[in-house]
Structure formats: structure tokens, C-alpha cells
Amino acid sequence: MLAYIIRRIFYLVPVLFVLTVVVFTFVEMLPGNIIDTLVGTEGNNDPEVRKILEKEYGLDQPVYVRYAKWLFRAVQGDFGMSLVTRRPVSVELLSGIPATVYLAVVGISLSMLIAVPLGTIAAVKRNTPIDYTAQVTSLIGISIPEFWFAILCVLFFSLYLGWLPSSGFANPFEDPWASLKFLILPAAAVGFRQAAYTTRLTRSSMLDEMNKEYVDTARSVGLSESKVIFKYTLRNAMIPTITISGLQLANLLGGTVVLESIFAWPGIGRAIFEAILQRDYPLVQAGVLVLGCIVVVMNLLVDLTYRLLNPRVKLG
């Protein structure tokens, strides 16, 4: 197992390399450069000034040197200054992480709470109206664009009924009640879509397990049906469900940009989105890099957990 873990960590190297190159190339490929911005605002386009500035920012060096220097600083958490707020980019990003994690974790938990029972019932009552309803609902769920679902929620619960605030955020440690009110709609929007995926997954892996021999054995020794389902089948069927939910959680951390900007949720996704609008490219660059790293590491952790939970999987 240890050798496997080491090998998997080693495999991260090319992945992270691709990630850093893409992110670095992104800023390199922007038209113009920082000198244009600096010189442009001052209104003087003196070639001498340009030269001095280019030297100061290291733009006279070849691209691989700049990549290496940038990478060296990035590894230490130094991503430069935000062009808009003039604060270090790392500070801006760090302040967004808790809110994003909070939303993603609550959303995923909510989806599991809905999806696991629903998927199990659909599998046990296969080919009944309950099953069809669950299947159709989940198929519609994965087809609805999340931003539209979010807008409809706001329209109904905030504007029409007036029960919940349409957007915003409150710290759960300072004001739990207000925080909960702000949380409900975004978490529901995250959870609904995830629940649709997870229901389908739970159903199909339950059906897989229910076809296996140990289930017949358990029944033949006279165990009650509920015991067979809950104690044995569901436990095994949960392995893929948990794994995929972990992967989804990783993707959510990188993909809540849309929902965060609809609900004015102060997470890392919204920070990146606003940075794009304000052309604050150091922040965009660092944000994508950080989120990318989180996703990659989460994927690894999920994979390792999967192997631990399921020793039958061959270490490949």
C-alpha cells in the first residue's frame, strides 16, 4: 500500500506540471503586458522608462526563466499583488476558501441525505412507479442548468414568498441563524444537482450488489429482507457512491463559480470571477492554480480512501 501511495504521489508531478504551465501560459498570452498598464496610466510612453520597468519586472529574461522564477515564488505562496485591491493575492484567496468549503460540504451532505435513501428505494422497488419517478426526477435534475434552478429558487422563495434572503453571507460562528438563512438557497441549488447524480449512482450500484451471490446466501439463511438490504447490500453499494461524491466535492470546490456569483457568496469561485471582470489577472492566475491543486489532491485522497475501503480493488 505504501509503495502504491508513493507511486500515486509521484504521478501527481506531471499533473501539477500541466496545471502550472497552463496557468502561466494564460498570463503570458494576454495581449500587452504589465508595463503597458503601468505606462499607460501615467500617459508617458518613453522607451527609456519602458526599459527600466521591463528590467525591474524581469520581462527582459527568456520565458522559461520567468516560469521558473514564478513557480519558485508560487510554491512559497507568493503570487504577487492584486492589481485592484493592492493586497497580496494569497490573502485575497485564503479569505475565500472557508466559504467555498462550507457551501460545498453542506451541499454534498444535503445531496447524500436525499439521494442515498431515494436511490436505495428505487433499486429495491425496481420497475415500479416509485422507481420510474426517481429515475425521471434525477434525469431532469442533471439536465436543469444550476443557474436557472438557482434563479427559480430566488424567484419563488425570496421574491414571491419572501422567506429567505436572495443573496449574501453571514459567518456561522457569529450569527448561526442568519447564516443558515443565507445558506439554504445556495446549498439547495448545489445539493439538488448533486442529488440527481448520486441517486442514479446509488440505484445502479445497489442493483449491482443485489445481483450478487452473497445476497442470496444471506436470504437463504433466513435473514430478514431489511437486514439483507441495510446491513449487507447497502454497505457495499455505498463504496462507489462515497467515492464519486468525494470526486464531486473536489469538482464542486472548483466549479461553484456560477452559484457563488448568483448568491454573492464570498468564496474563492466568486473571487476568481470578479477578478476576471476587473482584469485582475494575478488573482485569476493564482486562484485557478490553487483550486486546481485542491482538486488534484482531493482526487488523490478519494482514490486512496477507495482502496482502503475496498481491499478487493487491485493496486494498479
Add this chain to the structure above:
Amino acid sequence: MTELEARKFADLEAIRAPTLGGRLARWRTALSNAWHELRKSRTASIGAVMLVLLFGACIATPWITTYDPIKQNYRERLQPPSEKHLLGTDRMGRDIYSRLLWGGRRLVAIAILAVAFGLSVGIPYGVLSGYFGGKVDTVAMRLVDGLLAFPGLLLYLLIVTLAREWKMEGIYNDLVLIFALGFAFMPEVARLSRSSVLVEKQKEYVEASRAVGESSLAIALRQILPNIVSPLIVNATVRLGYVILIVAALSFLGLGTPPPTPDWGSDLAAARDYMETAPLIAAFPGLAICYTVLAFNLFGDGLRDILDPRLAER
């Protein structure tokens, strides 16, 4: 030449040089076979009907729309659905029905081209990697892993931002989107076709072709490829729905094609400001996205059941 031999010869000729009539007849059989297969799965047939309607509307757009989608008319702003404007008008008095159709035509075209691009790069990549195996395969698959690990939406955000900074508009913007979305689909296709090739490679017909002396490349592309098509078709169909969701999300964020181009995502975003007074404006583009994505998902789901009978039993 006996009569039987003559008929056989004629059949062979028909295969070699099909007449127009022969071709049409073969197409008809193929279509009726396909429909017969589709009938096996209710989801697939519903999806197929929805898709036929969708494609029909996309193709017929210039003839069935009644207004210029970008023509503003301030005397008829925010009108409810009426005989004159089937789905009403938006905040600039533009006909929503016409905007929906034109926007859908563009969106579906982008999705199809993007998926086709991903398939055309990913399939040869995966097939060759799987067929040759060894070091080539290891390196090729590590690269694919690296690309797969990249969070999709973030990649699109970066590329779309670049397109904006380079002031790419209209067709260029669409081409950039097609390239980005297709490129992001490529690793998945490569991996899927590789794993199918690994299974197929062991089978007897491959060994037979090798014994006859066919080259590796010919075997990989001419013998193995046709046998791994079905999982790819299913995957591509579902992907079409996903691509449409992504394009709509990007333009909803204001990072897609700039206005006034009709676009479901940006029309939806613009409609948010009028949600209280005219909620229907936000309903139509959303419903259109839902319908399209659902059509692809239903069709893909049903197709999977038909093509993989083992799964259908579940």
C-alpha cells in the same frame, strides 16, 4: 454462368458500385432497423423524438422565425405572449421566440462541432496508444491524466477570458469555444477508446488479421475501431448535453458571445433584472436549455441500455 452465380455477381456489383436507388434502399433499411432497435428503450425513443424536433427547429430556423432576432422595438418592450409575438418580447422589444430559435441553432452547432472535434482527436490518440501499448501508452496516458485532472470550468474560464482580451468576436469567439470544449473532451474519449481497444485487442479477429499480414495501423483503425464505437456514441451524446450546459453557464456569467447575439445563457442573465415584473422572460431560455440537455441525456441513457444489454437488465 448459372442464374444463382449471376445473382451473386450482381449483388457483388451492387455492393461495389451502388446505384442511387440501391443506396436509398440501403439507407431505408438502416433507418428502419435503427428505429426498430430504438423502440426497445422508451427513454431512447422519447429522446430521439425530442432530438428530431430540436434539429428540425434548428435547421428550419430561417423559415419559421417571424422577426429579426436582434431588431429592437422600444414600442413593444416586455410584452406578454400574444399572437404577434408567440413568446412575448424582451426588455428591448425583441421577439423572444425568434431569439430562442436563432440562439438554439448557434448553441447546438457549437456543441456538435466541439464534440466532433474531441472525438476526431481523442479516438486516434486512444486507439493508437492502446494498440501499441508499452512506453508509448504509458507516456500518452500520463498526459491524458494530467488533462483530465484539470477542473473543466476553470479551463474554460481562462480560455474565454483570453478570447475576450484578444477581442475575438462573432465567429472567432465561437471557434475558440469549440476548440476549448473539444479539447477538454479529448482525454475522456482517448481513455475510453484505449480501454475498449485493450479488450478488443485480445480477440480472435485481430489475431486473424495479423496472421493475414495486415499492418498494425490498418488493424487498429480498420478492424478495431468499428468495434468500439458504441460506448463512444453513448458518451458523445451525453457530452453534447454537458457542453450545452457549459456554454450556457459561460454566457450566463457574461463571458460568452457579447450581445446582441441571441444566446440562451446571456438572455437568461439579462432577464434576471425583470424577474419580478416579467418572470416569463427568464422562463423561456431556461426551459429551452432544459429541453435540449434532457433530450440528449434521455437519448444517451436509452442508447446505453440498447447497446449494452447487460446494463439494460438492471
